[in-house]
Amino acid sequence: MGAPLATVAAFNAVLFTVRGQMEAVLRSEPGAPLTIGQQVVAGAGAGVAVSFLACPTELIKCRLQAQSVLATAAPAAAAAGAGGVAAATMTAAVKYGGPIDVAKQVLKSEGGTRGLFKGLFPTLAREVPGNAVMFGVYEATKQVLAGGQDTSQLGRGSLILAGGLAGASFWGSVYPTDVVKSVTQVDDNKNPKYSGSMDAFRKILAADGVKGLYKGFGPAMARSVPANGASVPASWRTS
Numbered sequence: 001m002g003a004p005l006a007t008v009a010a011f012n013a014v015l016f017t018v019r020g021q022m023e024a025v026l027r028s029e030p031g032a033p034l035t036i037g038q039q040v041v042a043g044a045g046a047g048v049a050v051s052f053l054a055c056p057t058e059l060i061k062c063r064l065q066a067q068s069v070l071a072t073a074a075p076a077a078a079a080a081g082a083g084g085v086a087a088a089t090m091t092a093a094v095k096y097g098g099p100i101d102v103a104k105q106v107l108k109s110e111g112g113t114r115g116l117f118k119g120l121f122p123t124l125a126r127e128v129p130g131n132a133v134m135f136g137v138y139e140a141t142k143q144v145l146a147g148g149q150d151t152s153q154l155g156r157g158s159l160i161l162a163g164g165l166a167g168a169s170f171w172g173s174v175y176p177t178d179v180v181k182s183v184t185q186v187d188d189n190k191n192p193k194y195s196g197s198m199d200a201f202r203k204i205l206a207a208d209g210v211k212g213l214y215k216g217f218g219p220a221m222a223r224s225v226p227a228n229g230a231s232v233p234a235s236w237r238t239s
Contacts, residue, residue, distance in 0.1 A: 006099070007057045014053055019046040019135070033149050036140050043135030047127035055123040056116035059185040060102045066186045067096055110189050122181035122197045130174040134228075138166035160229040167228025171220050176213035178220075179204065 022042035023034055034042065096102045106115040141162035142151040154162075171178075180200050187194050194200040204212040 007053060011050060011053055011057070015046050015050045015131070018049040019043065022046065033151075034139070035149075036136050036143070039139040040132045040136040044128050044132035046135075047129070047131035048124065050131070051120065051124045051127040052117075054127060055118075055120045056103075058123070058181070059106070059116060059118060060099050062182050062185045063102050064096060064099065067094070115189070119181045119185040119197075122177050122184060125197075126174045126177040126181060130170045130177075133173045134166045134170040137169040138162050141165050163231065164225045164229030167224035168221060170228075171217070171224050175217050175220060176201075179213050179215060 019042050022045040023038075026034060026038045026042060096105065103116065107113065109115075110118070139151075142154060142158070143149055145151075145158045145162065146154055180197050183204070184194060184197055184200050187200075194203060201213075208215075
């Protein structure tokens with residue numbers, strides 16, 4: 001949790017600051033509400049900016065999570081009589097001592113700063129359309145609930161509903177891209193399984209079919225809907 005916790009404030013600051021700047025550019029006149037189409041464009045622009053923060057943060061997070069899974073699996077393999085394999089797995093599993101150690105090792109052995117941005121293309125392919133859809137759905141839901149463009153009188157319950165649907169729309173529209181991003185970022189740099197994002201996409205499809213692109217989809221939705229519904233950022237309310 002260290003990597004996402006350390007950057008969650010910066011992530012949201014970038015996302016909503018850039019979105020606010022996009023709103024100012026897109027408004028026909030000061031104070032005028034944005035159309036749903038303009039909200040989509042503002043969300044896409046915010047997605048571009050936030051991708052450059054999300055990519056290195058999630059690379060660190062994904063590697064530590066993968067390492068944790070291997071560390072958990074190794075004792076089970078030993079108990080099943082695969083001691084040699086388990087020992088080798090455990091050795092690989094403790095490669096990183098924490099978020100800072102991941103960053104140091106990547107900078108040292110994976111091409112410097114460029115290594116921290118491994119998976120930038122699928123991150124952009126997730127954040128740009130994902131945020132475009134999310135902000136568009138949020139605004140559209142608010143307008144449906146309000147019966148028009150003026151959504152300033154909506155209550156908290158309506159905002160929570162709109163936020164929850166917006167979060168669901170984000171992952172529903174881009175989840176396969178997130179899977180490709182994650183497997184690319186945890187791929188072994190010295191002996192890579194994938195030559196790039198498209199190669200990862202093709203190999204996942206070949207090995208597991210479409211369902212392979214939706215591994216973990218249920219937990220992602222179970223997290224996203226209440227998280228987005230509960231946050232309801234103030235900057236979302238007065239669009």
